[in-house]
Amino acid sequence: MKKTHLMIDDKQIAFDEWRDALLKTPAPEPVLTEAGIVTEVADGVAIVTGLARALADELLVFAGGTQGIVLDLEPGRLGVILLGPSQSIQVGEHVYRTQQVVSTPVGEGLLGRVVDALGKPLDGLGPIVRVMRQPVEVNAPSVLERKPVSRPLATGIKAVDAAIPIGLGQRQLIIGDRQTGKTSLAVDTILNQKHSDIISIYCAIGQRGDAVARVIQALTDADVLSKCIVINTGDEEAPGLAHIAPYCAMTMAEYFAAQGKDVLLVIDDLTHHARAYRELSLLLRRPPGREAFPGDIFYVHARLLERSGQWSDALGAGSITTLPIVETEAENLSAYIPTNLISITDGQVYLSPALVHKNQFPAVDLGLSVSRVGGKAQNRSLRTLSGNLRVMLAQFEELEDFARFGTRLDDNVRARLKRGNAVRQALRQGERDPMSTLEQLIVLQSALEGLFDDLSESEIIEAMNTIRAAARRELKTLGKEVRDNAQLSSEAQVLLLDVARQALEGVTPPEDLN
Known part of the structure; x- marks a missing residue:
């Protein structure tokens, strides 16, 4: 939450009071109003008619219980991305407005848990308590609400801390081909926060189940899972869940940053996220652009990563350090998604297949890697x-x-x-x-x-x-x-x-x- 006060029912309420009240009361059920009809269903999307007053990004509920988000607003029809299996939705089925936007649980109760994109537990440890819900889409803080990046983030990796330093509040891209060690570098950075006060969030998008299980096992073996949140959206899940997963992770991070804490967010990876968004856009017949990606894919990632930063004292003086991961093909750094993310972030750590072939791990290419911010925050001894x-x-x-x-x-x-x-x-x-x-x-x-x-x-x-x-x-x-x-x-x-x-x-x- 970015403001110290909220306007609710035309009354100004302190954020702390509002948060405490929500923690004491269960989240209200969505109020279903106005019914529409499903006219088309595809893999991950649906076309709905009859909801003339629906808003962009509004949460809809289908008769079978599946939820969806309004993505396209056109005369007489709505393009809806599904947050559940499309097989459970039939043409002619009713769909209802909720007059709410999609939200995710946030709070201390998520620490040490493995959840899906909507915050539902996946670890078999029972329901999650001590949480409240916040919208996954909020505006990024303004420039005046930020402070310069001035404190180092210790990754524990020599090649990074010495030559490509990362500061708390920085957005540092991890980029490279498959099997070059991108996830390992990010996980090792999380493990190095064991003796610090930094809270870590690992968001897996489109990753294999065994790969995510190995990450969870590594966090468990190092005894750092209790300070982490793991969000997993597998490649078998609905593409709509993959689309909102990083926004949910960022919202969870913002809760802790508003309390003055430092948060490390790893998004693994935005290549799968972009592909899921492309799939949804093509199914909704949106015009394709370069490499068939929709024209707003840059904005999709920019509005996400702009929510990272070092906040001013008025916002709690916390920070969100984001390490987005992106996959390249055949070392092609000039592909559409990599170039977008390079221009959005504050630097990149490039992992080279040539160094992998030389058995040089971590395969950090110091010539193509750069940190545009962290040099000012680098540990003085290493500098x-x-x-x-x-x-x-x-x-x-x-x-x-x-x-x-x-x-x-x-x-x-x-x-x-x-x-x-x-x-x-x-x-x-x-x-x-x-x-x-x-x-x-x-x-x-x-x-x-x-x-x-x-x-x-x-x-x-x-x-x-x-x-x-x-x-x-x-x-x-x-x-x-x-x-x-x-x-x-x-x-x-x-x-x-x-x-x-x-x-x-x-x-x-x-x-x-x-």
């Missing part, structure tokens, strides 16, 4: 250490390509290639293994200073695990300063290197006596 990381890796990759054509390389070039390869290897990270900022610092410091230059790939992995353990054991005071976003002093950098060198004494191979 001190990783300022030249992107440039250094870009120069290394260019030199690596050039060296393939040469047979004789001087010692300086060989040393630069060895250092660049060691830094690239240091950016590797296992799945479900988010790292603290202190651990990222000591690993990157060691790689940039050449402590990994003479190690093999397997030895670098062992070395990283060794110095991470040493940092947790010996640098607890520095770790607290880093978490508090303190500037990394030169003395602290020397201390990091000393601890790393001592830890690597048993890992570094002996010098060749020959």
Whole structure:
């Protein structure tokens, strides 16, 4: 809820009073008025006549209990997207107005639960209590109701936190082909919020049931599900549910942000969302545009993502950080939906299939990834250490390509290639293994200073695990300063290197006596 006061029945009521009153009373049943007739039914949509006073986005109820949303208003007919199976609707069946818009439950009772797009439980844990309902469509806050993004979101992933930082309130797109690790990167970011006050919402749209089950299991195993809400709309569900799912997730996030809390929202993914909307639009005979998508698909995603941000004190000073995921085909970043979302969001993390083929995980391409906002919010310690990381890796990759054509390389070039390869290897990270900022610092410091230059790939992995353990054991005071976003002093950098060198004494191979 974006306003501190509401106008109800021409009376101004404080939001807190209104919310408490709703929590104490059950949600009212929709009032059914005015009956229409179903004239056509297709897979996911219906054509209705006889409801001349129906409004756009109004919730309708069919005689069999299925709900629908008015999408098209035309003289004498309504185009309705269904929120349930179309098989239960017959031509000639009555349909009724409710004079309400579609809403979703919000509140503390949703934490730790798995629900569908309408907020109905899917986890078999019984009914959801301590919730109220809010409309899924609201206006985004104005510019004057926002504050600059100034606090970092720790993802626990070295390649992101060091080179593509994300701030609380930012919209950062995760983009890449299939099987490049997009969902894993987002889930690892959620897992890294275990010891923070951030509430996480994972919205799955059109994903396979086993994939969503693995995400839920990962959240359960890490003991973070109690701080999360999982919204699942499978590919077997009605496309209308896929259409409203991200709006329902955003509404749930806004409830917590209005209370001054920070929320992390993952939408997985907007490619399936766009396809569901295209399917509905084509069935309703709306004019197709580029790649057969309707002309308003940009607005559909823009009005959703514009609801993210860092709010002003008048709105509770909370934030909504959104990580929408979009899938590309054959690395085609210029496709319609990817280009739309790149222009809407505040940056993108691009996962490259070429890096996947090289077994580089996470497969973050630092050349095509960018953060247009989070650099101002980046952790100060990481900013001190990783300022030249992107440039250094870009120069290394260019030199690596050039060296393939040469047979004789001087010692300086060989040393630069060895250092660049060691830094690239240091950016590797296992799945479900988010790292603290202190651990990222000591690993990157060691790689940039050449402590990994003479190690093999397997030895670098062992070395990283060794110095991470040493940092947790010996640098607890520095770790607290880093978490508090303190500037990394030169003395602290020397201390990091000393601890790393001592830890690597048993890992570094002996010098060749020959």
